[in-house]
Amino acid sequence: MYLILSLLFAVGLIADGNFNSSHICKSCHPLIYKEYFDSMHRRSSIFNDPVHKAVWDLHPLKKRGRYSCAKCHTPSDTKLMEALKSGKTALPKENDIQLQEPIGCTYCHRIENIKKGSKSNINIISDKERYYFAAKNGKNEESVIKYHKSSDMMGFGKKGIGSPFHTIDYSNPNFSNGKICIGCHEFKKNSKGLDVCAMDFERSEKSDTNCITCHMPQVNGPISTLTSEKSHAFHGFAGLHNSPKMLAKYIKLKIVPADETIAVSIKNEADHRLFAHPLRVAQLRVTVIRDGKSFTLPAVSFYRILGKESRPAMPWEATEVLKEYSLEAHDTKRLEFNFKTESGDLIEATLGYYIVNPKAAKKLGLQDSKESSFKTLVTQKMQIK
Numbered sequence: 001m002y003l004i005l006s007l008l009f010a011v012g013l014i015a016d017g018n019f020n021s022s023h024i025c026k027s028c029h030p031l032i033y034k035e036y037f038d039s040m041h042r043r044s045s046i047f048n049d050p051v052h053k054a055v056w057d058l059h060p061l062k063k064r065g066r067y068s069c070a071k072c073h074t075p076s077d078t079k080l081m082e083a084l085k086s087g088k089t090a091l092p093k094e095n096d097i098q099l100q101e102p103i104g105c106t107y108c109h110r111i112e113n114i115k116k117g118s119k120s121n122i123n124i125i126s127d128k129e130r131y132y133f134a135a136k137n138g139k140n141e142e143s144v145i146k147y148h149k150s151s152d153m154m155g156f157g158k159k160g161i162g163s164p165f166h167t168i169d170y171s172n173p174n175f176s177n178g179k180i181c182i183g184c185h186e187f188k189k190n191s192k193g194l195d196v197c198a199m200d201f202e203r204s205e206k207s208d209t210n211c212i213t214c215h216m217p218q219v220n221g222p223i224s225t226l227t228s229e230k231s232h233a234f235h236g237f238a239g240l241h242n243s244p245k246m247l248a249k250y251i252k253l254k255i256v257p258a259d260e261t262i263a264v265s266i267k268n269e270a271d272h273r274l275f276a277h278p279l280r281v282a283q284l285r286v287t288v289i290r291d292g293k294s295f296t297l298p299a300v301s302f303y304r305i306l307g308k309e310s311r312p313a314m315p316w317e318a319t320e321v322l323k324e325y326s327l328e329a330h331d332t333k334r335l336e337f338n339f340k341t342e343s344g345d346l347i348e349a350t351l352g353y354y355i356v357n358p359k360a361a362k363k364l365g366l367q368d369s370k371e372s373s374f375k376t377l378v379t380q381k382m383q384i385k
C-alpha cells in the first residue's frame, strides 16, 4: 500500500489535491464571486469561450486527444489534468468545473510559487486545502491568520478574526507583486519553439503598479459578508473582453495638429506589449469633422502576424513572426497623417480593437460573433481654434 501511494505521488497523480468549489466561497464572498463569474477566468474553457473553442477545433492535438491547453485554460479540472499527465486520452467533458470554474478561486489562491519552464511556466500549487494566499496590503500584523475570537480588554464584544472556513496566509509576496499571474501569462512556445503570445513584460519604474493594480483595481463593496471594508480587489479581471473601459486610462492619446499634418501620439503605460495575443488587431482611426462633413483618414493597424515559409500560419505551425507593428511596454508612438487643417475643425482619434482579426474570424467561422466586431478602447477629441 505504501509503495502504491508513493508511486502515485511520484508521477504527480494526486499531488495537486482537490480544489474546493467556488460555490462555497460564494456564500461569504458574493461580490467577488459575481465579478469572477463574468470574468474570462470563469469563461476560459471551450464550453464558455467560443473563440477558444474555434481554435481548439482546428488544433492538431484535438485529433490526438490531448487537450494540453488545460494547463492554463482549465487547471481546476483535476481529472483532466491527471489524464494528461498519465498519457491517457484527455479531452474536456462538459462538467461542472469546465462550466463554473475552469480556473477556480482555490486554484489561484493556492499558487505558492512560479517555476520557469521551457515552453511555458509552471504554477506550484500548495498541497494544503482550505489554506489561501492573499495580498497583505498593510492589513495585518500577523502573516498567517487562523480563525479565532478576539475580545477587547474588558472581555466584551467577542468578534471573529479571519475566516471560519479557511486559513489566510499573507506572507506570499507573489500576491502583492503580481508574480502569481505570470505562470500562465508570461509566454507560451509552440512545438517549433516560437513564443506565440509574447507579452514582453517590462517592470514599471513605479514600484506600486503591477498586474494586480491595473487588472484588479479596488472597487466598491466589502471583501466578505462578515467584514465591513469599503473596497475589494476587482475579480472581473479587466481585459479586452470584460470591462475594457477600466484599462483605458493606461493608454494616453494626444492630438497635435499642424498646418499640413495631424500627429497623434499613443503612450502605452502598461508593463507589456498591447494587444499581444496573435488573434488581436488594433486600429487607430482619425476623423476630421468640418461643417458637418466628416473626413476619414487612413487607419493605422497594430498587429503581430505569425507565419511559416513567408506565409501567414496558424499559431501551432508558425516558425516566425512575419510582420509586426506593436505598442511595446512603456513605448510612445507618434503617427502622422497628411491633412490640411482649418480653424473650426473637430479632430477625433480612436484606438480600438478586434478580439479576433476579421481575416482570421472567417477561417474560424466567427465572422458573425461579437468578438469579430470593432470595439473602442480610448477616444480623444480636439477642436482647432
Ligand code: HEC
Pocket: 020, 021, 022, 024, 025, 026, 027, 028, 029, 105, 106, 109, 132, 133, 134, 135, 139, 162, 163, 164, 165, 166, 168, 223, 224, 226, 227, 229
Ligand atoms: C464562512 C465564510 C467564508 C467562506 C465560506 C469563505 N471565506 Fe474567504 N474569508 C472570509 C472572511 C471572514 C475573511 C476575512 C476578511 C477580512 O479579514 O477582511 C476571508 C478572507 C479571504 C481571503 C483573504 C482576504 C484578504 O484579507 O486579503 C481570501 C483569499 C479568501 N477569503 C478566499 C476564499 C475562497 C477562495 C473561498 C472558497 C473556497 C472562501 N474564501 C470561502 C469568510 C469566508
Ligand code: HEC
Pocket: 049, 051, 052, 053, 055, 056, 059, 061, 067, 068, 069, 070, 071, 072, 073, 120, 121, 183, 184, 185, 187, 188, 197, 239, 276, 277, 279, 355
Ligand atoms: C501557458 C498557458 C497557456 C496554454 C498552455 C494555452 N493557453 Fe490559450 N491563452 C492563455 C492566456 C494567458 C490567454 C489570454 C491572453 C490574452 O488575452 O492576451 C489565452 C488566450 C487564448 C485564446 C484567445 C481567446 C479569446 O477569447 O480571445 C485562444 C484562442 C487560445 N488561448 C487558445 C489556446 C489553445 C487552443 C490552447 C491549447 C492547444 C491554448 N490556448 C493553450 C494561456 C495559455
Ligand code: HEC
Pocket: 040, 041, 043, 044, 045, 049, 052, 071, 072, 073, 075, 103, 108, 178, 180, 181, 182, 183, 184, 185, 211, 212, 215, 216, 237, 238, 239, 240, 241, 242, 243
Ligand atoms: C491558471 C492560469 C492563469 C492564471 C494564474 C492567471 N490567468 Fe489570466 N487568463 C488565463 C487564460 C487561459 C485566459 C484566457 C481565457 C480565454 O480567453 O479563454 C486569461 C485571461 C486574462 C485576461 C483577459 C481578460 C479579458 O477580458 O480579455 C486578463 C486581463 C487576465 N487574464 C489577467 C490575469 C491576472 C491579472 C492574473 C493574476 C492575478 C491572471 N490573469 C492569472 C489564465 C490565467
Ligand code: HEC
Pocket: 022, 025, 026, 029, 032, 033, 036, 041, 103, 104, 105, 106, 108, 109, 134, 135, 136, 137, 175, 180, 212, 216, 223, 231, 232, 233, 235
Ligand atoms: C486569476 C487568479 C484569481 C482567481 C481566479 C481568484 N482570485 Fe481572489 N485574488 C487574487 C489575487 C491576486 C488577489 C490579491 C489582490 C489584492 O489583494 O490586491 C485576490 C484577492 C482576493 C480576496 C481579497 C480581496 C481584497 O480586496 O483584499 C478575496 C476574498 C478573494 N480573492 C477571493 C476569491 C474568490 C472567492 C474567488 C472565486 C470566486 C477568487 N478570489 C478568484 C487572484 C485570484
Ligand code: HEC
Pocket: 178, 181, 182, 185, 201, 204, 209, 210, 211, 212, 214, 215, 239, 240, 247, 248, 250, 251, 269, 270, 271, 272, 273, 274, 275, 276, 277, 280
Ligand atoms: C499600467 C497598467 C498595466 C499593468 C501594470 C499591466 N497591464 Fe495588462 N493591460 C493593460 C492595458 C491598458 C491593457 C489593454 C490593451 C491590451 O489588451 O493590450 C492590458 C491588457 C492585458 C491583457 C489582455 C491582452 C489581450 O490582448 O487580450 C492581459 C492578459 C494582461 N493585460 C495581463 C497582464 C499581466 C499578467 C500583467 C502583469 C505581469 C499586466 N497585464 C500588467 C494595462 C496593464
